[in-house]
Structure formats: structure tokens, C-alpha cells
Amino acid sequence: MTPNPLQIQVQPEGPPKVLKKFRLTNVRIVSQAFFFAAFILAVWATWTSRLGGYPVSRFLEMDPLVGLSTALATGYVYRFLGWGLILLGVTLVFGRVFCNWMCPYGTLHQFIGWLVNIRKHPDRWKSNYYKPIYFLKYTILTVFLIMAAFGSLQIGLLDPICLMYRSLATAVAPASDMLVGILGNKVDWVGIDPGLLDPLLFAPGSQNRVFVGSFWIGLFLASLVGMNLVIPRFFCRVLCPLGALLGVLSRYSLFRINRDVHKCTDCNLCLTRCEGASDPQGALRLSECFGCMNCIDDCPEDALSFTMIGQDKKQVVPGPELGRRRLVFSGVAGLLAYPFIKNDGVNTNENYSADLIRPPGSVEESDFLSKCIKCDQCINACPTNVLQPATMDEAGFEGLWTPVMNFNIGHCQLKCTLCSEVCPTGAIRKITVEEKLGKGDYAEIGAISLGTAFFDRGRCLPHAMEIPCVVCEEVCPTSPKAIQTVDVEAKNVFGEIVMLNKPFMVPDLCIGCGICQTECPVTDSRAVYVTPVGETRSEERRLLLNKRNQAEA
């Protein structure tokens, strides 16, 4: 049909020109850019020289799935987790708009999808039909919530905010620092004043942060991003438990996309860029709709609107496609998953890894596992790189990617409590330096101990080889020092008289900070090493009946 200029001129109805130019999708893009930038900024700002009381964990605290699941697991709502109510409110008014207006992870997927342009195909609308596999996220949500109710928190594996934080902090940020560092070094050699460069973006002043297992975390991120080539917004449509939670809630939302069946010509153009695969061309699947507003843009007939009034009650499927059978199945799966993960037996009070050292302020282990969402924000905040995402060796599958301390890489700095400051869920309870060191009001309780250091006298230079060393004693930060020396003059095998300061441990004074292990020159298997036994957070994992220094005082 050729347009008739006359007809356009005389047609008086339709919105005024200004409103026609105003597109909701443009506002949406601004909103997405804002929240994405804010998220990156929060990751960037979570570094010792930048933290200054800013709410860097607000994204995690605003995540209602974090609030809900920790409330199920612990019975309480920690510190700022009430912020999740805001998002619930937004969802009840506008539907699942979080996914396409705020969620930085959703933005990442949408952006990548747009970048690779896989949908510039003439048939691209076909990839945006609803597929039955999209019910999977509701199953995942159900399993996670039931496990949480039993006390094992696993939502962090797939919750988009936790997942994105973890990926950025342990894979993307160090990769960026490393690449910029290598390039910076090249510039150094070319002769440009290297003093002008401050090469490390995320962790200035650090020596190449490394994160154990970050390869797998990075690969996980890359795979999920790559899946956009197969199914657009794969993660958001198929896996996201937060999207599922908001999808369930969105059935009660006031606003939604409404199709005027009298205007609609069934051209299916609304599917061209439909992010959620929510079938706006038929009965809208409300639980799947991200509120991206693309369909309104793409509709040539103005048949679609985002509205509260005049909704066509027939043209909507309010709830998710999760029949009773599937719900029961998901419930059973969750029910079985809990004992499965708990009976793994690698993290009981009788059998636990000697490497399972939790950061200061951590609550007792089973409590810890019911609170930690594996967001790894603590790991990002740690200035010495000692905090590492746990592998299955340390904490089993249940504790995968929870924070543990690796004293070969770094040590726990005496006057630092950053990990406890940023923890959004209280797995690492907020402590002060006073409490950590057992000073002031906490003098009677004593310092928080992360474990106890031991000597391997067969590898220790003064003990085994009559070579002076005692770096461990030098760096031991307590006063009086927990590592002390017996000073002996000995004749070594070459007949020389050497002065040996042979170190020994005073376990009562040891706080398990691990600096002795970090600085020990026997680098492969350290001659002095810390294990978690004696950690103050656990009665069951205690070592000494009495601390002798406190008995005296």
C-alpha cells in the first residue's frame, strides 16, 4: 500500500508529534546505562584506598532474593537487606522491569546480544517466541529456596547480582589490571615517563592479584555470555532465579503491556526485539515480560501500550508455566539436594580441611554457610589478596566460591576489617578493629583468632639446616610476639660458628593472621603454616583449653 499524503494531513487523531518522538525505550537505555555504570563503580570503589563509607554493596542488598533466602535460612534480616523491599515494590507496580531497566547482568547480556547482532536476521523474531525450557528458572528458584529453608544457601551460584559481582571481582578486574599492567610496562621501556602512569585500575599498589579458580569463574561468565548466540538472553530467560522470583510477583503488578486486539494485525513485528520472549503478539506471558518496551516501539499499528487502565483481561497469562506436577518435582529436588550437599562430609567438625580458614568476623561454619551468598565482595575488598574463592577441596560443593584465606598468597592485616564491612549478609559479621584485636571493650574476650600457626621443623632453616632466618619472628605482629626464638650458638657442618635464632610458637598468642606463612622463604610447602584449628568462631574447633596469657591477666 502506498502512503497517501493527503490522508496523513487530514487524520486528526493519534498522539501529538512530541509524544511520538518520546520513546520509553530511550529512557530505558539511560536507566540501564546508569545502573550498569553504578555497578562497575561499586566494584571499582571496593578497594582499600577508595572505600569511605559509600554503600558499595547496595546492589546486593537491594536484591530481594538475597534478603528472602537469607531470611529463610537464618530467620532474620541482616543490616541493610531490607532494601530488597524497594525492588519488590517496583515489581508490584511495574512488573518485572528490574530485569531490563536495572539489572547490570541483564544489561550485559542484552548489550552483548546487540553487539554480536545475531538477531539482525530477517527471521530474528522467531528466536523470541516463548520456549518451554524457560520454566527451568522457576525450578531453580524452588530448589534454592527449599535448600535455604533448611540452612544451606546456594542462591549465590546463579543469582545475577552475586554472579556478576563474583565474575567481575575475581576474573574481569584482575584480568584488566594485568593487561593494563603489561601494556604499562611496555610503555615503561619505551621511555615515556613511567611516573605518570598509575597502571592498575582496580587494585592500585598491589602486585598482580590472583584468584584461585578464577579461570572457571571466568569461563562460566564467558559461557553464559556466549549462550546469547544460541538463545538470546539465555541466562535471563532460562536460569535466573531472581528473574523467576520477580516473575512470580509480577502477576500482581498494576502496569503491564496491553495489546489492543482491534488495532492488532497479527504481523508479529512486536517479537522482533522482545527481550523476555513473553509473547506480546498473543496472550502476554506476564511473568516473562521484562518491560523492555521494544514491542511498543516496533508495533506499526500502535496496538501495544504499557498501561494500568483498560487492560484486556483475556490477553494475558499471569503466572509462570509451572504446573503442579513440576512444582512438586522441584520441591522434591530441593528436598533431596539439601542432604546431598550436607552429607558430602568434607566440611564437618570432625573432618574439615586444614585450608578452610575463614576471614575475621566470620560466624561459625554451618551458620556461615547459611549466610554466605558467594558474591565475593569481601574478596574484592581484601587489600592483601589473601581472601580467595574456595574450591571444592576446601569447603566442598556447598562452600564453592565462599571466601577462604590462602596464606601462601597474602596475610590478614592486623588493622583491617574491610571484608566484614562490605559483607551484605553477615556471614562475616561487621566487626571493629578493637573487637578483632581484643582491645578496649573486648579485652576480656581477647583477639579474634583465625587459626593457629605450626612449624614444620624438618623444613625450617634454623631448625633443620643450621641457617639463620626467622623472617616469621620478625613479621609476627602481636605484642608480645606469638613466634619467639631460642637463641643458640652452634657449629655447623662446615665448622663455622653460627648464631641461630630457632623459632617456636606460643599458640596462646597466635591470632592466625598468617603473615609468618606468607613471608616464609621455604615457598612451596611452608616451614610455618596456619591451620584453622583454634579459631575463635567455633567451640568445636578449639585447640587450647585455656589461653595461658589470659589466665594470668
Next chain:
Amino acid sequence: MPRRRGDIQNPDYVKDTLDRRSFLKKSAGLAGLTGAAAYLGLAPENWPLSLKDITGRRSEPTVESFRLTDYRVPPPPGVKDVVVGRGGTVEQRLAKALDGIGGLTHYIKPGDIVLVKPNVAFDRSPNLGATSNPETMDRLIRMLLVDCKVQEVRVADNPIESPSDCFVKSGIAGAVDQAGGRIYLPDSNAFRMLNTPGATLIENWWFMHRPLTNVDKVIGIAPVKDHNLCSASMGIKNWYGLLGGRRNQFHQDIHEIVSDLSIMIRPTLTILDGSNILMSNGPTGGDPSNVKKGDAVMVATDPVAQDAWAFEHLLERGTDYPEYLHRSEEKGSGRVDWRGRLEELV
């Protein structure tokens, strides 16, 4: 519609032909590439541009090393090698000591870039005596900027604990920022191989190079600390903080490494701050009871004599000086015997 080779379905299909001209062109190009590759890969090692590596040693990474210049300035005539300022506030003591040694302006010229090297080894608050005194730092930087009109004051150290944290919590970062200096944090790019002729352990060693680029003068400013292994950590031991690499091995021969440090860098001046003296539990301290308040700030052009006097009078450990001071004297960094070369200004 673009022309697509080989696509017969395409209406704009162009038959792929090879005429003589393009055949010759392609052949010449291929021959050139093959020849170049053959030369690069097969030419003997000593031919120019050859990539041949017969032993496998040619491809071993080489590390270029650099040398430091001598930052010393001849003192004005008649001035003692070590001057101790006493009485009053820390700032007054510092000013007295600097005046006694000939005035800071004698050593530092307008337009200089000056590196000030404090001891920020640990994450401790200033009152614990484990790190350099921020007040002294503040005063020194202001004198450099205002009195000496230097171009830039840099402050650098490679702490044992997290650099950002150590600088902030020791109060040094605040003092430097306020006074107008600039902090250089160590990251993996800040280090290069330093060649020190005559050094036994660190003839070639990783050194925090970045802050020393284009520097004209260097001033060390250190606290006086107890140290189990080498009995005292003072002005010379402070330079340990510019080393990188696996420096925890040096404790196997601590006196040798400290005496090596005395020849590694030849500072313009060494300032020893005896205001918070760490008497025990060093070098980390950790409790105010380990610290003794002192009232001496020392400035020296002879760091060996300075350390000897501080060992005797500030740490009160008698004249049985640490072995490394004698070895430093042997290496020609100064003289242990401070008598007659020291002046106390009250």
C-alpha cells in the same frame, strides 16, 4: 550488490580468472615471503635479523639492569657529619638538625626532584613506632617545597603489608597529601633490575625503580627500631624498603644485606627520627608499651656513624655495635666511630 567470487547463484557472478600479469605478481609475492621466512629461520645466528636459536639459550629472557647515580652533595666546610637536634617539638628538632648540617638549601637546589624514603613497612598507627613519624614527614616536605623550591617531592616505599593500607594507616599518606608530596605505590611494574657494583648479595636485584626516574636528590627518613635478627633497624636498614623480588631470603645473611644496602644507594641526607623509639618487640611493635618517647632528630651525611650513635644513645644498647655497621665501614659507606664528628644542638 557486491560482486562475490565463486557464487554462481549470484547474478553478479564474476568468473575467477588468472591472467599472466596477476600470475607473475602472485608468484613474486609468494617467492618473496617464502624467501624472507627461509632467511629468518635458517640464516646462521650471527647474520643480521636472523632468528635462529641453535642452543635454545638465545631465546632466554634477558633482563636489562640500570645503575643509580650518587645522590650525595659535599657538605659545607666545617660542618659535622652527624647533627642531633634536641628539645622542643619534632619540627623544631628537625629544623635544628638541618640547620646544624648546613641548611637544607645547601643540599637541595630549586627545581630538583626529590625522593623522600620513609619506613612504612607495616600497617601500624604512628604512635606504635614501627613506621616513620608523619609529623616529621610533613615538616620535611613543606621545607623542600617552600624553602628549597623543589619541582616535586616523591614519597615511596615497598611495604611488607598492603601498600595502600600501610601508607594510609601509618598517617604518612595524609601527611604527604597535605604537605603537597606525591606517593608512589609499588605494583608489579614499579621494579627493575638494579646493578650495584661491589655488593655481595644484591649485585643484580629487583629495585623499585619508578619513583627514582629522573630524581635529583634522595633523603631517607627512618624510625629507630628494635630488630631481633640484626639487633636494630635504623637509617641504613630503611633502604631495604626499595627492594623487590624474594627479599625474605636475605635474613639468612642479614648483616651482609644491610651493609650491601649502604652501598646500593648513596642518599643526599639520612634523617633518623628518635621521637618514638621502638625499644622491644621490633620491628613490628604493636603495643604502645614497646615505645619510648625520645627527643632527638638526627640528620647525617654519614649514615654509618649516625646508626652507631643511635644504637648507643637512643636504643641504649652500648658500644657493641651490630655487625652490619662494621661491614658497611669496610665497604666504604662511612665510619662507625662517630666521636668528634657529631654535634648535638639543644
